[in-house]
């Protein structure tokens with residue numbers, strides 16, 4: 001597909017190598033979990049590249065240096081369950097980030113998202129929000145998550161996923177053209193059960209060993 005300008009594919013060799021290992025059916029839950037965290041950390045490094053900074057002074061042992069501080073706070077919003085697998089990796093880079101949780105699952109028959117838990121921190125509207133979920137399949141879950149987050153007044157929202165399907169990209173960009181999407185791969189299509197092909201299977205089940 002021709003990618004909309006809001007979609008960025010992170011082609012860094014380390015991200016691509018780790019994604020390849022994560023896709024591998026032989027990667028067990030412990031390996032999959034480690035890889036997901038590492039990929040999320042590397043991708044967050046790229047995603048935050050353009051975040052504005054303010055100059056700050058810092059005293060070294062010799063003199064005062066001018067350094068940098070992030071202008072705005074960061075709020076991570078993992079979509080439960082599978083988004084949890086990306087949170088710790090990103091928090092290692094931005095330990096000061098706040099974390100909001102959205103519980104969303106896909107109805108197995110209709111594939112429609114069901115929001116079952118919402119715990120967003122106060123003041124989220126003044127922060128840069130990063131929504132994290134490894135899979136953008138039909139796009140229903142991430143679109144619903146961003147609908148909920150926008151109700152708080154948040155305006156700076158980015159989505160970080162691992163594997164996206166063309167169907168999900170189209171839905172998300174149509175509903176939220178102001179949201180930048182960062183993904184490690186854009187795969188071929190969805191199968192009849194709404195799974196991304198070739199994808200990596202059910203991310204939540206692989207993370208938590210529930211398959």
Ligand code: PRP
Pocket residue numbers: 079080081082083104105106111113133134135136137138139140141142168194202203204205
């Ligand atoms: C998975 C995945 C996304 C969603 C993507 O969650 O983590 O949230 O499916 O599909 P969509 O783009 O078609 O909405 P799932 O519903 O399997 O819940 P889980 O993470 O709790 O297993």
Ligand code: URA
Pocket residue numbers: 082135137194195196197199200201202203204
């Ligand atoms: N959710 C997943 O975990 N994997 C897919 O391929 C699609 C939705």
